[in-house]
Amino acid sequence: MATTTGASRLRELMVDSPTSVGARRRAQRWELFQQLFPSLDQMRVLDLGGTTEAWHRAPVRPAEVVVLNLREPGETSEPWLRPVLGDACTARQVLAAAGAPTAYDLVFSNSLIEHVGGHAQRAALAAEVHALAPRHWVQTPNRYFPVEPHWLCPGLQFLPLGARARVAAVWPLAHSRPDTRADAFAEVQWTELIGRAEMRAYFPRSELHHERMAGLTKSLIAVAR
Known part of the structure; x- marks a missing residue:
């Protein structure tokens, strides 16, 4: 197993540094996003699960963005960007209560x-997506890519809980090491990768884009435009 220093360096090269493989993939994703939604600068956008920090760094600027996040939507002084704390699976209720x-x-x-x-919550989230706007972009890592993306661990998603x-x-390549075994158990319980069949079921009328790496589908994006 890699040393702590070696693992940190490897993670930087793969996902964390501005020149990492992950950073280049994110830049390509933003390019695709702009291509699919060329009028983005005129749109009111709801970001489910994002952060204000991500939009501060983003190379795109919608007319207005509301960020809804269960734990840490972030802070901002930008007039076009608004954070809201709450559950995306009940987004309409949360937004109404917040006056958004x-x-x-x-x-x-x-x-x-x-x-x-789990499935019930994913179905609820999809229902909120469909109800809140005529267009959407919903991205998720592909369960069947050989490397689990949160821990950068080959095959982790296929092991028993x-x-x-x-x-x-x-695992040394995780973003942060859990403090206890119970924390580790909770983290893997809250990470349940899905594949093409599930995305088709949740977004049956959407285009399904495949982000590929080495010829394999790394991520799936359901798009309605």
């Missing part, structure tokens, strides 16, 4: 649907 709009031009969501807690927790507790 409940109708948008576009719903945007990156790497959220695999974290909401207990084995996943044991690996997650010690």
Whole structure:
């Protein structure tokens, strides 16, 4: 197993540094996003599961963005950007209670649907996406890509739950090491990757874009425009 220093360096090269493989992939994703929604600068956008920090760094600027996040939507002084704390699976209710709009031009969501807690919650999230805007972009890592993207661990998503927790507790390429075994168990319980069949079921009338790496589908994006 890699040393802590070596693992940190490897993770930087793969996903964390501005010149990493992950950073280049994110830049390509933004390019695709702009191509698919050329009138983005005129749109009111709802970001489910994002952060204000991500929009501060983004190379695109919608007319207005509301960021809804269960734990840390972030802070901002930008007049076009508004954070709201709450559950994306009940987005309309949360937004109404916060005095935020409940109708948008576009719903945007990156790497959220695999974290909401099982099929019923994923179906609820999809229902909110469909109800809140006529257009959407919903991205998720592909379960069947050989490397689990949150831990950068080959095949982790295919192990039984207990084995996943044991690996997650010690795997050196994770973004942060859990403090306890219970924390590791909770982290893997809250990460349930899905594949093409599930995305087709949740977004049956959407285009399904495949982000590929080495010829394999790394991520799936449901798009309505």
